[in-house]
Structure formats: structure tokens, C-alpha cells
Amino acid sequence: MKQLVFAGFMILFIGILIGANIYLSQRLAWYFGVNRVWILNVLFGALTLYMFFGLIPFANAVTAFGQTIYIGAAITMGILLYLLLSVALVDLIRLVSAFSPQTYGVLALSLTLLISTYGAWNASQLKVTSLEVPVKGLKETTKVIHWSDLHLGHFRGKPHLDKIVEATNQQPVEAVFLTGDLFDGRIHLNPEVLEPLKKLDVPVYFVEGNHDGYTGPDTIKQMLRKAGVIVLENEVTQFRDMQILGLNHLLADEGKVNMHATGKGPTIKSVMDSIHLDDSKPSVLLHHSPDGIQYAEKRGIDLYLSGHTHAGQIFPITLVAGLMFDYNKGLHHYKNTCIFVSQGAGTFGPPMRVGTKSEITVVTLIPSEK
DSSP states (O other): OHHHHHHHHHHHHHHHHHHHHHHHHHHHHHHHTOSOHHHHHHHHHHHHHHHHHHHSTTTTOOSHHHHHHHHHHHHHHHHHHHHHHHHHHHHHHHTTOOOOHHHHHHHHHHHHHHHHHHHHHHHHOEEEEEEEEEEETOOSOEEEEEEOOOOEESSOOHHHHHHHHHHHHTSOOSOEEEESOOEESSTTOSGGGGGGGGGOOSOEEEEOOHHHHHHOHHHHHHHHHHTTOEEOSSEEEEETTEEEEEOOSBOSSTTOOOTTSBSSSOOHHHHHHHSOOOTTSOEEEEOSSSOOHHHHHHTTOSEEEEOOSGGGSBTTHHHHHHHHOSSOSEEEEETTEEEEEOOOSSOSSSSOOBSOOEEEEEEEEEEEOO
């Protein structure tokens, strides 16, 4: 049954891509008086193939050639998306206006360039956000900072991590919680890229994300431990009067399907059922994706920190992400547990953010009776 659903989805997806390419070819041919539409069909078809076969096979490339292919494919993905949306918007404008085809074409291309440039600029602007969370049983107010989804790889390296560390050191925080996807490809998978972490004088806690898994989780964890980071793998540690529970990237339970988490071995449910927690102490859960909150709440977790969603990263994927995830971004409550989903400090695929922001978040934990 799952194979049939997947096959149906792929057929629909390919059909949408073909339709989009034909639509763009027809419109651009009309805008600029191109008689041989088939040339544009071939061009957009080639760009679409390049987009996919340049991203996936070259994700872990470590050569300059491979990096160039990957970067080009990722940028192509973003530009083609906004070209499609810009052409569709121009078609709506045509309903209430009467200009020459070339004018509409220049407008569509200008919108594509404007949105793509803004998206790249916006993605590079690191925002420090903040929130307060009341925690029952906490003895004193504690400030921590939450990092997620840095995606050090083809577009980002040591300077990006340096900027995040510098922003963190400007905040009066007592710990860093990093909920996965530190790396995205092996191009910068070396100890040197982690040197900025040495500038932190507070403990750093890390749990893996799905992109860390694609890149090389054992290597990443070994490098982090050598850099003094506390790596948690389905285990509990103490930070002040709090319990910090860190999980590998797991499925919520055996009944769930998730292309980004392994279907083998433990689940959030099984780990939460088996792990030892002191009910009298406050507890914080670190897990890459915002899944299985019911199992966290059952064990009395006060705060669940996660990322993974990027809040959709770019419009209109932002709308899709809102439908895919029960908790897509920001702070939410599930019974007695708070869950915060970071939009992330990096990007995947197109190095753009439209309708979202690159963030790290100062979390103030406040003693509470409730």
C-alpha cells in the first residue's frame, strides 16, 4: 500500500513539474516573441533535471567542482520557483491591465530577481529572538540559548558558526542547546570549522538531526566531543537543577512514517518509556523534529526544544509546512508540556528565506508553581 501511495505521489509530482515547464515555456515565448517554443521546453526540462541531479548526488561532494554543481542546482531551484510564481502573478495582473507582452516579460523577470535577491539577503540576517517559559519546580531563573539547523555545508562554514557564537556571547545565557542539523554535507566536515565553539564559556548540548545522519553522524559526534560539546544519545544528564534529555532523531512511534527518521530501532515512545527521569526535577527534552510530544508530556517533560521544519523556509512552502507539522514554528502548549520549534539558523536547498527568518533563541526559564 505504501509503495502504491509513493508511486502515485511521484507520478503526480512529475506531472506538476512537466506542466510547470510547459507553462513557463509558453509564457516566455509569448513575452519575447520566441517562435521555437520547443527550445524553451528543452531548456526548462534541462534546468529541472540539473536541479535534482545536482542536489542529491552532490550533497556530500568535497571537491570544488562538486560544490559548484550543488550550489548552482540549489540556486536554480529557488529561482525557478519564483519565476513560476512571478509569471503566475503577471497573468493575474494581465486581467486588469493591457501592456505589451515584452512589458509583462520584463515585469516577471524583475519580480523573480527581486524576490530571489531578497530571499538570499534575508537568509543571511541572523535574528536573536527570545521567549519566556514557566517551569514548575525550577529553583531560579535560568537563561539558555537554542540553536538548530545551522546546515554548515556548501553555503556556510566557519564564518557562519563564528557569527552565531559571537551573537550568543552577547547574551547572558548559561548553556547552549543545539537540536541537530549542524552539518549539511561533508565539504566543511573538519575540526577547524568547529573552532568558534572554543569561544563559548558555557556548556553546549547537542543531539543529531537527519542531515547530520546523511553527512556522517559518528564523525560529527566525535569531532564535537573533542571540542568539548556534550553529545546526548537517548540519555539524560543534569544541568543545574534540571534534567536534560537528548534523543537521537527518532520516529514518534512504530506506527509513524517519516522519510527523515529511521524506521529501525527505538522510537521516541520506547525511549521515553524506558529512560529514568526524576519526577521531582524540571526536565528539558532535546529532539531534532517536533514529534511525539504526547510521549514527552506523559513523562512530565516541561519544555521540548526542536527544529527541523525551517517553518517552511520559503513561500509558498511555508504554507505546506504548516499543514505537514502539528508544530511548525514558535512556542506551543500540549497539556502540561511547552514545545518550541526553531525556524533554524541556516537553510537547506535554496539559500533563501522568504516569509521566515534565520534565528537563534534566548529561552528564559522562570520558576513557577504551575
